[in-house]
Amino acid sequence: MLSWKSPFIGKAHKALYDTISNVCSGSARNIYERLLAVVQSSGMGKSRMIDELSKEQFVIPINLRITGTGFPPGDYVVSKFLVHAPFTPDDASRRAQAFLISLFEITAKTVPDLDRVLGGIISKLVVADRPTSNAQKFRLFMSHGQSYSQPGELRRKFYHQVIRRAGSILKLPLQDDMEITESEDSSIDMTENEDSSIDMTEGEDITMGSPEDQKIECIGSPVINFIEEGKPLSLHQSALELVKILAPDMSLTTESLQSKPPLIILAYDEAHGLSFPKNEDKPRAPTAYSQHRRVLRRLRTLPIFALFLSTTGKVHDLTPPPEFDSSDRLRYLTLRLLAPFSALGFDQMAKAPAFTTDDQNLGINDVSKVGFMVRFGRPLWGSRYQSGSLDTKGDIVGFARQKLMHGEDLKTLSSSVKLALMSVRLALEFNAQTTEARACEMEQVEKYMRVCILVHKGFETAVTISPSEPLLAEAARHSSIFSFNMPASLLEHLTKMGQDKGDRGELVAQVILILAADKACEEHLNEQLSTPTVGSQHQPILEMPTVSTVPRAFFVELFIKALLKGQWHNDVLRSLPAKWRTKTESNRTFQTAFKDTRIYFSHFIKLDDPAVVNREFLWRLAIRGCVALCADGQHGINIIAPLVFGIETLCRSNISALFVQVKNDKSFRAQPNAILFDLMNPYLVRFFDMDEKTPLPIIRMIFALGSPTAAVKVIPQDVERLPRKAKTAAQKAVQRSPRYTSYDIWCAKASSETFGVIKIEDEQNYSLLLKTERVFPQVYRSEFGIERIENIRRSMNPGTSVEGAHWASFCGAKTPQLQTVDLGDNVDFGEESDYEVKA
Numbered sequence: 155m156l157s158w159k160s161p162f163i164g165k166a167h168k169a170l171y172d173t174i175s176n177v178c179s180g181s182a183r184n185i186y187e188r189l190l191a192v193v194q195s196s197g198m199g200k201s202r203m204i205d206e207l208s209k210e211q212f213v214i215p216i217n218l219r220i221t222g223t224g225f226p227p228g229d230y231v232v233s234k235f236l237v238h239a240p241f242t243p244d245d246a247s248r249r250a251q252a253f254l255i256s257l258f259e260i261t262a263k264t265v266p267d268l269d270r271v272l273g274g275i276i277s278k279l280v281v282a283d284r285p286t287s288n289a290q291k292f293r294l295f296m297s298h299g300q301s302y303s304q305p306g307e308l309r310r311k312f313y314h315q316v317i318r319r320a321g322s323i324l325k326l327p328l329q330d331d332m333e334i335t336e337s338e339d340s341s342i343d344m345t346e347n348e349d350s351s352i353d354m355t356e357g358e359d360i361t362m363g364s365p366e367d368q369k370i371e372c373i374g375s376p377v378i379n380f381i382e383e384g385k386p387l388s389l390h391q392s393a394l395e396l397v398k399i400l401a402p403d404m405s406l407t408t409e410s411l412q413s414k415p416p417l418i419i420l421a422y423d424e425a426h427g428l429s430f431p432k433n434e435d436k437p438r439a440p441t442a443y444s445q446h447r448r449v450l451r452r453l454r455t456l457p458i459f460a461l462f463l464s465t466t467g468k469v470h471d472l473t474p475p476p477e478f479d480s481s482d483r484l485r486y487l488t489l490r491l492l493a494p495f496s497a498l499g500f501d502q503m504a505k506a507p508a509f510t511t512d513d514q515n516l517g518i519n520d521v522s523k524v525g526f527m528v529r530f531g532r533p534l535w536g537s538r539y540q541s542g543s544l545d546t547k548g549d550i551v552g553f554a555r556q557k558l559m560h561g562e563d564l565k566t567l568s569s570s571v572k573l574a575l576m577s578v579r580l581a582l583e584f585n586a587q588t589t590e591a592r593a594c595e596m597e598q599v600e601k602y603m604r605v606c607i608l609v610h611k612g613f614e615t616a617v618t619i620s621p622s623e624p625l626l627a628e629a630a631r632h633s634s635i636f637s638f639n640m641p642a643s644l645l646e647h648l649t650k651m652g653q654d655k656g657d658r659g660e661l662v663a664q665v666i667l668i669l670a671a672d673k674a675c676e677e678h679l680n681e682q683l684s685t686p687t688v689g690s691q692h693q694p695i696l697e698m699p700t701v702s703t704v705p706r707a708f709f710v711e712l713f714i715k716a717l718l719k720g721q722w723h724n725d726v727l728r729s730l731p732a733k734w735r736t737k738t739e740s741n742r743t744f745q746t747a748f749k750d751t752r753i754y755f756s757h758f759i760k761l762d763d764p765a766v767v768n769r770e771f772l773w774r775l776a777i778r779g780c781v782a783l784c785a786d787g788q789h790g791i792n793i794i795a796p797l798v799f800g801i802e803t804l805c806r807s808n809i810s811a812l813f814v815q816v817k818n819d820k821s822f823r824a825q826p827n828a829i830l831f832d833l834m835n836p837y838l839v840r841f842f843d844m845d846e847k848t849p850l851p852i853i854r855m856i857f858a859l860g861s862p863t864a865a866v867k868v869i870p871q872d873v874e875r876l877p878r879k880a881k882t883a884a885q886k887a888v889q890r891s892p893r894y895t896s897y898d899i900w901c902a903k904a905s906s907e908t909f910g911v912i913k914i915e916d917e918q919n920y921s922l923l924l925k926t927e928r929v930f931p932q933v934y935r936s937e938f939g940i941e942r943i944e945n946i947r948r949s950m951n952p953g954t955s956v957e958g959a960h961w962a963s964f965c966g967a968k969t970p971q972l973q974t975v976d977l978g979d980n981v982d983f984g985e986e987s988d989y990e991v992k993a
Contacts, residue, residue: 158202158225160537163502166199167207169942170495174459175415176938177492184490187451188416191425191494192463194606195599196557197534198498200463201226204421208293212400213419214261215296217305218427226297226423227304231317237430237442246445248324248378251389254449255380256319257420258392261292262399264312268295271308288400323387326380393418393453408455416459420450425462465600496606497943499963500621500950503536504529506966509777515803519705521777522754524551524628530778530952530964531623532603548702554629560601564637570594572643574602575630577620579757580644580664581783584618607947608933617933621951624779627757628706635672641665641919648923659818659859660783660792662904662923664758666857667781667793667814669911670717671755677716678708706779707754710797710853711745718901719910722866731851732831732869732898739851739895740871747851747897752798753812754779761785762930763955768840770970772796773809774961775953790833792816794841799850810850811841814857818924822858824865826900830856831869837891844892851895858900859924864907869898931955 170192177185192200205226207213219228220237236249264271268291275298276284285291299306305313380387397404401417404410422428428443443462450460501508508529509516520526528539528550534557539550546553558578559571567575576582577598584595592615598604599618603626609616634640644665682704715723727745734740739747756779764785766772775782776796784792793814800808813834822830834854836842842849904920906912912920930951936943948959961969 157534157537157541158205159541160503160533162202162206163533164199164203164499164946165942166203166498166946167210169497169940169946170203170461171207171211171415172940172942173495173938174419174461176940178415178457178459179413185454186491187447188454188458189447189450189460189462190492192461192496193494193599193609194465194496194498195603196465197532197603198605199502199533200465200498201423202533203498204423204461204463205293205297207419208296208421209290211419212289212292212417213421214257214292215421215423217423219424220427224424225302227300227302228424229305229309229313231313233427235317235320236446237427239431241431241442243440243445244378246440246442247449249320250442250446250449251378252320252323252380253316254453255323255387255389255392256316258389258396260312260316260319262392262396264295265292265396265399268292271295272298323380323382326382326387329379329381329386389449389452390456393456393458397456397458404457411457412455414457417457418459420458420460421463422461423463426464493937494606494609496609497946498950499946500532500605501530501952501963502533503540504964506962506964507968508964509774509804515805516777517801518707518752518754518776518798518804519801521804522706522779523704524625524702526777527624527628527779531621531626535625548700550625551629551632551701554625555633558603558626558629559633564633567638569643569646570597570602572638573647574598574604575634575638576640576644576647577602577604578623578626578630579634579668580661581620581758581760583760605950607950619951622757622759622775622778622780622953624756627779631672631675631756635676639916639919640669641916641923645919645922658792658816659857659904659924660816662818662859662920663793663814663816663857664783665920665923666904666909666911667717667795668755668758670713670909671753673716673911674708674712675706675756678712679704679706705754706756707752707798707801710748710751710753713753714744716910718866719906719908722908723910725866725868726897726899729868729897729899730871731895732828732871733894733896734871735849735893735895742851744897747895748797748853750800751810752801753795754798755781755795757781758783758793759954761788761954762951763957764788765840765956765972766954767791767794767811768972769796769806769809769811769842770972771953771956771961772811772841773804773806774965774970776804776809777964778953780953788839790815790835790839797850797853808850810852811836812853812855813839813841814855816857816859818860819858820860820862822856822902823861824858824863824867824902826856826867826869828869828898831896831898835891836894836896842892842894846892849892849894851897853897853899855899855901857904858902859904859920861902864903864905865900866902866908867900869900931957 174188174190177190178188192203194200204213204215208215215226216232217226217228218233218236220230220233232253236246236253238245238249265288268288272285272291272294275294285294296309296312297306298308300309304310394406397411397417398406404414404417425443428441428446430442432441509521516526525539525547528535530536535550535554538553539547542550558574559567560574562568562571573582573594584591595604595618596616599606599616604618605621607617607619641662644661648661679701683701711727714726717723718726727743729744731740731742731744731747754776759775759778759780760783761767762785764787766775766782767784767788772782772794773796776798781793781795784794791813793816795812795814797810797812798804798808799810813836815830815834817830831854836849836852837844837846841852901908904912904924905917906914934944934947936947945959945962948955948957949963952960952963954960956970956972958969
């Protein structure tokens with residue numbers, strides 16, 4: 155509930171309305187039903203989006219939460235009425251129809267009386283907050299006085315009236331005690347509405363098709379009419395009466411009603427509560443939801459739209475595949491269903507550009523504190539932190555951990571929780587080819603905060619990601635340090651569930667680097683937490699630092715000591731650069747060159763676009779505490795980590811990088827192949843622009859993980875690289891590349907003898923992980939070509955491509971632009987170098 159105290163930020167509600175308006179006005183004739191599932195993981199703002207939509211459109215909110223806690227609170231009387239045991243399809247249909255008739259009737263009586271009922275409440279509001287439209291007044295009516303435990307009194311009374319009336323409708327006799335067709339029901343609706351100008355012939359042509367279609371449509375989809383005082387009680391008519399009240403001047407012709415944007419939106423929150431009874435063995439078996447959906451379909455000729463919100467990973471619970479439906483026109487694709495909506499956005503609390511305060515750039519220590527991390531990712535973190543007490547702010551990492559772990563205990567982690575903890579940090583991708591793997595992936599969305607970007611046509615599979623979310627990654631870091639064995643758990647999931655691990659050992663390199671970062675960060679935190687903050691002369695000790703106030707950025711030297719085995723890291727720290735730009739730089743040891751350089755990362759992101767490795771983009775990624783796994787097809791490097799020189803400001807000019815190239819080929823052994831480092835030229839991979847005159851030193855590491863022999867070797871200055879005659883465009887580009895300073899390190903074998911973070915007992919797991927699959931950017935495209943949706947989807951995967959929408963949420967008007975560099979025609983960065991190595 156705390157997160158609702160902050161103002162809503164974003165355009166997701168407009169993107170949602172764009173979608174449903176497009177359906178109603180542009181392609182209504184091809185849509186089977188005016189119903190859209192909204193599927194996304196917890197904390198992404200589904201309910202807030204609907205609340206924001208209700209400020210502009212007339213929304214009737216229905217919360218089907220049955221048990222447990224959460225906000226907004228559930229309308230328990232509604233859930234109890236609609237989900238009733240023992241379940242029968244006919245009873246569920248009758249209950250759905252009785253509920254909707256009653257809902258429209260009671261709403262039609264409530265709307266004209268809103269000014270009287272809300273008069274005292276509105277008078278106490280500041281003028282700017284006073285509702286003016288029916289939509290705004292009804293929103294206030296339904297939300298006033300709500301708490302974490304229950305809806306407000308007005309809403310409770312409203313739904314008690316609705317259910318009381320629905321209960322009385324259930325007791326009414328049925329017309330001739332028999333089921334009738336939809337076309338007959340529609341005729342009855344129109345007969346009652348004598349003053350209506352609806353042309354039923356035209357309407358039937360639009361919605362029902364041929365008589366054969368009408369006959370097919372009624373199979374398994376019974377239409378029930380209750381009889382009250384000798385007359386049919388029509389669902390269509392009760393809905394139409396509400397339409398008249400809300401839009402008294404609206405034309406009531408079929409064409410007009412059917413082509414208008416939605417006038418009434420039914421928003422069912424926690425909609426998976428209607429998936430009762432569950433029958434995994436019979437996916438076509440009726441449920442309370444399937445029957446409710448069929449009743450709603452009868453309103454398809456009216457400007458009414460239904461939204462079903464859920465975190466469910468079982469998409470077919472809310473949008474069944476066409477082959478599961480009884481309608482032949484769905485099965486044979488004459489009509490289509492709408493794919494679930496998931497474009498809710500990301501980084502809404504970042505206040506772009508996120509790397510400045512009062513137009514002053516922040517330093518690496520500023521951006522690596524928990525209070526800064528909450529700005530990124532789903533709005534739940536920032537809004538809760540912003541509105542919370544000191545205790546709430548102090549426990550924000552614990553809160554994120556509980557959300558990520560779905561409330562499980564650290565001492566008894568399930569396999570699914572371990573997968574969630576690893577996914578958030580390693581940017582695991584699913585290559586789900588089996589039913590079990592797809593179920594595992596969608597469970598991660600439903601329970602463990604994985605983000606759904608897109609649900610494919612057919613609704614059986616989805617594209618899901620673990621995007622850059624610093625607070626969630628910090629929670630995962632804190633949870634996984636002592637609670638489980640990452641390589642062993644990863645091996646289990648890769649074997650069973652179809653995660654993508656790359657073909658060069660990149661995933662193993664990620665694990666090694668993340669464990670080294672954890673070790674260095676933990677040592678850094680322990681040191682900082684034991685050192686009091688120094689204040690003024692009159693107040694020598696200001697306060698003891700806390701976990702929330704200590705920056706997570708640590709020195710590069712500390713990272714190298716954590717990464718490499720003891721006998722090796724001293725060699726690295728004392729080493730001189732393999733390549734140098736000036737004579738002065740050639741005499742600086744690694745330790746001296748990177749004395750005040752910090753590194754900060756808790757997770758990886760997978761790049762879609764090779765151009766992001768340019769430091770114009772990379773320095774902005776540094777504020778998120780992430781390292782980039784390079785895009786498929788990236789030449790020369792597989793992993794790039796930002797290095798920050800100094801702490802005063804974080805900007806392009808003080809960013810360097812650690813480049814990592816991973817080899818999982820046994821032909822690369824303990825003896826370094828120095829030629830490979832030429833392929834990591836920072837100008838040719840476009841980390842530095844060609845006009846960069848004073849580049850900072852870089853670190854280049856090659857992980858020859860498939861080597862049979864363990865070793866760490868520094869490429870010395872006495873290795874001559876004698877240029878041969880340039881043959882290719884790439885070789886010519888190397889020759890004209892500006893000079894730079896680089897410290898080059900060769901790490902052979904995924905072994906405890908090489909890496910300080912690999913335990914002897916885990917060597918077999920690493921070996922198995924190395925025994926040897928991706929989806930972007932197509933997933934960002936909108937089915938209807940709505941640019942706003944495409945931009946929101948891109949914002950949900952920040953920093954992974956040079957497209958502006960990946961950066962705008964946290965960079966604002968300062969979204970970076972890439973310098974165009976021409977390296978010549980047909981540049982090929984193959985394995986052949988333009989240098990030969992001579993000791």
